[in-house]
Amino acid sequence: MSSKKRRPVIAGNWKMNMTPSEAKAFVSELYEKVKGKRGCDIVVCVPAIDIPAVTKVLSGTSIKVGAQNVHFKASGAYTGEISANMLVDAGVKYVVIGHSERRQYFGETDETVNLRTKAALDAGLCAIVCIGETLDEREKGITSEVVSRQLKLALIDIDAEQMKNVIIAYEPVWAIGTGKTATSEQANEVCAIIRKVIGEKYGKAVAKAAIIQYGGSMNAANAAELLAMPDIDGGLIGGASLKADAFSVIVDAAQ
Ligand code: PGA
Numbered sequence: 001m002s003s004k005k006r007r008p009v010i011a012g013n014w015k016m017n018m019t020p021s022e023a024k025a026f027v028s029e030l031y032e033k034v035k036g037k038r039g040c041d042i043v044v045c046v047p048a049i050d051i052p053a054v055t056k057v058l059s060g061t062s063i064k065v066g067a068q069n070v071h072f073k074a075s076g077a078y079t080g081e082i083s084a085n086m087l088v089d090a091g092v093k094y095v096v097i098g099h100s101e102r103r104q105y106f107g108e109t110d111e112t113v114n115l116r117t118k119a120a121l122d123a124g125l126c127a128i129v130c131i132g133e134t135l136d137e138r139e140k141g142i143t144s145e146v147v148s149r150q151l152k153l154a155l156i157d158i159d160a161e162q163m164k165n166v167i168i169a170y171e172p173v174w175a176i177g178t179g180k181t182a183t184s185e186q187a188n189e190v191c192a193i194i195r196k197v198i199g200e201k202y203g204k205a206v207a208k209a210a211i212i213q214y215g216g217s218m219n220a221a222n223a224a225e226l227l228a229m230p231d232i233d234g235g236l237i238g239g240a241s242l243k244a245d246a247f248s249v250i251v252d253a254a255q
Contacts (some may be wrong), residue, residue: 008227008254009167009234010213011043011066011128012241013096014050023050026244027057033248038062039255040234044241045059045096045128048082055091058091060138066094066128068101072115084123094126096236098154100173112152117154117166128236129154130215131194135174147190148197160202167211168194169236174253181226188229188247195231220249227253 018026022047034042043056045066046054055065071081074087087095097120098113113129120127131150133143151168157164170190175182191212199207214226215236226232234254 006209006211006233008040009043009213010040010247010251010254011045011094011096011167011169011213011234011236013045013068013099013215013236013238014047015068015101015238015240016047017242018047018050020050020053023047024053024057025046026242027054027063030244030247031058031061031063033059033244034063034251037248037251037255040251041130042251043094045094051087051090051092059091061219064093065091066126067092068096070095070097070116070120070125072112072119074119078167084119084125087125088123091213092125094128094167095120095127096130096169098150098253099130100132100171100176104173110150112148113154114156118157121158121165122164124165128167128169128213129237130169130171132171132173132176132216136154138172138174143190144193147193151194151197152201155198155201160206163206163210165199166200167213167234169213169215170194171215171236177217179196179217181217181219181222182214184222184225184229184232187226188231191229191231218250220246223250224253 042068043064097116102108118128133146137146195207211233213234213236214232218235218237219240
């Protein structure tokens with residue numbers, strides 16, 4: 001399956017970095033570097049408190065704004081949480097769901113990932129659903145089983161039409177923030193498995209159209225090779241998304 005048929009999505013995941021003032025200055029700089037690069041979709045997934053400042057600067061530009069989490073209830077007594085409709089009203093188009101840091105530190109489970117994904121899709125957001133194996137799981141040779149299971153559980157009760165707004169981010173946990181990137185072959189192999197599982201559930205056309213990103217120490221030096229792989233349709237980028245130059249080189253690699 002050729003990646004040329006799919007438009008890459010390059011998404012920055014800022015994690016817990018940048019105050020609103022820093023975010024405002026950063027996206028102005030980033031916009032200057034990437035404007036006119038129309039060969040991929042560009043997204044910045046920012047801390048919730050940065051959303052107003054960032055959407056204001058990026059309004060009318062081709063850079064879309066994403067959040068890093070969403071609650072699955074529409075409203076109510078969930079102190080500290082943010083609903084999908086709140087994100088939409090604030091101008092957010094994408095949301096990262098089930099990042100391994102949320103699974104590791106904040107009690108995120110396959111079940112809550114599924115609930116959040118459904119809530120995001122119902123509100124009209126595009127969901128970037130993160131899955132990936134730990135080092136221990138890779139060494140035990142169960143990467144395929146782990147990733148397939150996470151994927152199937154995340155997609156319960158999500159139909160083929162809704163899949164148009166789902167991006168799967170394959171992020172091997174051992175490669176996140178460690179500087180250890182999966183080789184392009186390793187990354188592509190798992191992205192191909194993900195596409196196969198999507199095909200088994202939704203059919204060939206949905207699988208062929210599905211956007212599958214790689215994430216985990218993607219940077220200016222390795223992006224071109226990773227993005228050239230047939231089943232990798234973009235990146236979810238942490239550390240390198242905090243530097244306008246590096247992020248812009250990754251955007252170039254996706255053109
Ligand atoms: P990294 O993070 O690029 O810093 O490894 C990727 C991610 O966690 O989405």
